[in-house]
Amino acid sequence: MIKQLIENIPNQIRRAVEIGKNISFTRSQKPIQNIVIAGLGGSGIAGNILENLAYSHLAQPITVCKTYQLPAFVNENTLLIISSFSGNTEETLSALHEGLAKKAKIFCQTSGGEIAQIAQKQALDHVLLPVEAPCPRQHLAYSLVQLFFVLKGYGLWQVDFEQSLQEFLSIIDKENPQILAQAQEIAKYFFQKIPLVYGDNSLLGILTRFQQQINENAKQFCHINIFPEMNHNELVGWGLPASYYQNFAVLYMRTPAEHPQVSRRFEICRPIFEQKAPVLVVYPKGSEAICQTFYYLYLTDWVSWFLSELNQVDAFEINVINFLKNELAKNA
Numbered sequence: 001m002i003k004q005l006i007e008n009i010p011n012q013i014r015r016a017v018e019i020g021k022n023i024s025f026t027r028s029q030k031p032i033q034n035i036v037i038a039g040l041g042g043s044g045i046a047g048n049i050l051e052n053l054a055y056s057h058l059a060q061p062i063t064v065c066k067t068y069q070l071p072a073f074v075n076e077n078t079l080l081i082i083s084s085f086s087g088n089t090e091e092t093l094s095a096l097h098e099g100l101a102k103k104a105k106i107f108c109q110t111s112g113g114e115i116a117q118i119a120q121k122q123a124l125d126h127v128l129l130p131v132e133a134p135c136p137r138q139h140l141a142y143s144l145v146q147l148f149f150v151l152k153g154y155g156l157w158q159v160d161f162e163q164s165l166q167e168f169l170s171i172i173d174k175e176n177p178q179i180l181a182q183a184q185e186i187a188k189y190f191f192q193k194i195p196l197v198y199g200d201n202s203l204l205g206i207l208t209r210f211q212q213q214i215n216e217n218a219k220q221f222c223h224i225n226i227f228p229e230m231n232h233n234e235l236v237g238w239g240l241p242a243s244y245y246q247n248f249a250v251l252y253m254r255t256p257a258e259h260p261q262v263s264r265r266f267e268i269c270r271p272i273f274e275q276k277a278p279v280l281v282v283y284p285k286g287s288e289a290i291c292q293t294f295y296y297l298y299l300t301d302w303v304s305w306f307l308s309e310l311n312q313v314d315a316f317e318i319n320v321i322n323f324l325k326n327e328l329a330k331n332a
Contacts, residue, residue, distance in 0.1 A: 005132060009301070012141035023127050030105070033060060036062075038091075042137030042139065044064065050151075052293075082106060085110065088114050093114060108126040186280065187303050191311070194248050197224045200257065202289075213301055246277075
């Protein structure tokens with residue numbers, strides 16, 4: 001099932017664009033001064049990725065909320081985007097109710113559930129996402145593309161994201177076998193190892209998504225960190241004998257958006273790591289950030305799938321998460 005969902009990512013993007021073009025937006029009664037995206041797990045990671053992509057484009061700050069309470073600053077000048085694939089995520093429902101009480105401008109994206117019911121009853125701007133399987137994490141293309149349309153729909157986003165998405169689709173059409181081969185190489189590199197994935201600060205959302213996919217699909221631990229922040233703390237953690245790091249495998253995820261000094265930091269740190277563990281380097285394809293983002297998301301989803309095969313696990317099942325939700329529901 002996961003394999004088929006990953007294979008369908010290009011079609012998800014095409015369908016997502018058509019859905020986005022048909023969203024109806026109502027004008028905000030107050031100027032939008034900040035944006036809060038409330039969502040968790042596979043429904044929330046699109047917010048983190050958007051936050052990175054919008055860093056150099058939006059005048060309004062973006063905050064991603066991954067808990068029950070909204071930030072104190074949320075008010076009538078806030079665009080609150082509620083993102084829950086199921087429509088029943090309890091933390092996100094709590095944020096929605098608080099947003100209504102604070103009179104924020106609210107947009108909901110969901111496939112149904114209680115959030116869809118509230119959106120319809122309260123006449124909130126919203127979009128209903130398709131359901132290809134009960135697996136929110138593999139519907140990221142839908143949720144992320146809709147966020148682009150939401151920012152555009154409220155007059156906040158001027159980037160030609162549709163052209164960037166088309167560039168990505170063209171790359172997949174031409175180079176899919178090579179991408180799959182690269183993903184297999186990385187999966188073999190991570191097999192029976194603890195992956196340590198490092199990237200520039202602008203890739204934090206992508207790195208987090210990669211970590212989550214390795215956790216959920218491959219049932220394997222993964223660690224991530226960003227440059228330059230890790231140079232001020234984690235780098236010192238490489239100070240023990242090499243035997244301590246024998247099960248580590250370092251992956252550098254590079255980007256043309258790196259500050260020149262960050263690029264220097266990658267090169268200076270590489271021999272430090274290589275004294276204790278192997279280092280593999282990957283680069284994205286595409287002419288700008290949105291295309292490169294989808295390239296990395298596609299590549300790393302395949303890594304997680306191939307790693308699940310090597311680990312001989314069912315990539316689809318998340319029994320421990322379902323157990324947790326059931327236990328929480330007993331005291332609700």
